[in-house]
Amino acid sequence: MRIALIGCGGVGKSFLKLVGEKNKNPINKELTINYIIGSKGGIYDDKGVNCLEVAKFLELNNKIYEYPHGGKREINFEYLMEKMDIDILIELTPTNKDTGEPAITYMRRVLKKRIHVVTGNKGPILLAYNELNTLASKNGVQLGIGCTTGGALPSINAGLIDMAGAEILSIEGILNGSTNFILREMAESKVEYPEALEKAQKLGIAETDPSLDVNGWDTASKLLILTNVLMGKDKKMEDITVEGITNLNVEDITTAIENGEKYKLIGMTQVKDGKHIMTVKPQRIKSDHPLYGVEGKNKAVKYTSDILGDLTVIGGASGTLPAAASIYRDIINIMRGYKFSNGN
């Protein structure tokens, strides 16, 4: 498999290191990175770059086009389009949730050339999943999106492959790590929201601008992708009723604990009278609920189904390495022949 990597931020660099390490085992040698394309140039190597060497070079804050073996300013997406000598495009350009660009255009163009796409970019999947997936299907190639809904947590796989043949009747998940941390901090240290947020920020668990997480929008975007992919819908963000965690106070949380319950920020899709109702809000859950014990770096999702019962998956360590590993997982599963695009 010949691979082009476009977008070389944190996850991209971790991906290079991961492939470099895995390729030390001769079995994995069939996977080569032939292009690494950044915003101002790239690297092309017909035989496959030395991933560990490139990763080391980039970690020293060198410019990608200055890499001595194949680095050039003119290596960009158009350069790749002209040669088109790859099997898979790994799309990791910065996310734009308003337009999905430039990623949507990149994906459209390569899918039409019968090249598989694996992405960790939520923007294009939120805005154009059905169009892109249909395009992949028509062209006999795959669109791997496992990284967009919880990184290493196999939320898409679990719904699509582990529930294959069954109909998914509901989705219920703890899909955002930083809010889960803040809620536990409020419960354990009995501090109000602003103080718990500050601690999360200090530890690098919450972002400087935490609004997407704490207002529930990150959870909502993952729930939207899961619902559209696994239930075959074409929902939009505005179809979701979203409430974050900022209105909770220590008293609420303490009262819940006294009743043997915990507050969790839950994203949920349920079918009522044939309609798919989607909500994100803090919910009190009991100790016999499979999401009750999901703490720390973990995320989780629970599916109910018609014939395979309930399934809960818990996992998904945060960080760029597990995110890169989820990209690698999609590649391996595509190499093993899996047709994601026939999933619905």
Added chain:
Amino acid sequence: MRIALIGCGGVGKSFLKLVGEKNKNPINKELTINYIIGSKGGIYDDKGVNCLEVAKFLELNNKIYEYPHGGKREINFEYLMEKMDIDILIELTPTNKDTGEPAITYMRRVLKKRIHVVTGNKGPILLAYNELNTLASKNGVQLGIGCTTGGALPSINAGLIDMAGAEILSIEGILNGSTNFILREMAESKVEYPEALEKAQKLGIAETDPSLDVNGWDTASKLLILTNVLMGKDKKMEDITVEGITNLNVEDITTAIENGEKYKLIGMTQVKDGKHIMTVKPQRIKSDHPLYGVEGKNKAVKYTSDILGDLTVIGGASGTLPAAASIYRDIINIMRGYKFSNGN
């Protein structure tokens, strides 16, 4: 896909009903059951049997060869071998854990004819997985065994597909439902083992001869399959140190609870000094352990890995329908092109 079903007990009948229901949706019509082979005859229908009608016919304790549309005494495995006009064999004959026969012979013969096999039969997988899987791989077909390690619980899928690209470093699971029920009964009703067992037997949760379950051998056999398949080993039952739950008393269990812990029968494979150590024994686990809350009909397994972190899957409702649904899941994933046999 043309399918032959050999072995038509509880799971086989549930499978017929399930396919009948699913085939009401035109999308699924590409899947036909062309053979149903029992111990004393069978049914052959070149166009595919009416699954719901056959299921109803068999539920009335009719003999399979008396079925008016294609039922005949002479339809057996040799009859199938002569025509060999199928894509998948569903192997559900009675389990023999000493010889694996007749299933091993059936599987060998059809795999050599480039026919996929999906089975729920632990015997041949315990005794001959590596041989059969190599045979499948050589002949470019798949061996689906998801049903053998917890039915609807996607324990094989989770390790093989959701952890694709990662190395599994340890396996830890609650793989037997009836012992999990008995331990909870001892904890909640504060009754000793014999009384708890009796209740489980009355409810049909434990078998009349419960020895395989309560002595840990059922857990051990599932652990053995998971270890050989997911860690690429060729272990035997005698490599596992097995202790059941019969020596536990209410005092042990109460002491654990007073310390915020629970006893669970855990099957575990760990790597120490490069050696795979396999044990089945009751273990006290803490409330922050992802297997702590696994109760009722659920089973669960936790994997740790090199690059994808930890993954716990909880699910696997007991019964013939979820078992049949796990057979159906393997078929759908084979239809979607997945190459299980290239997994290791």
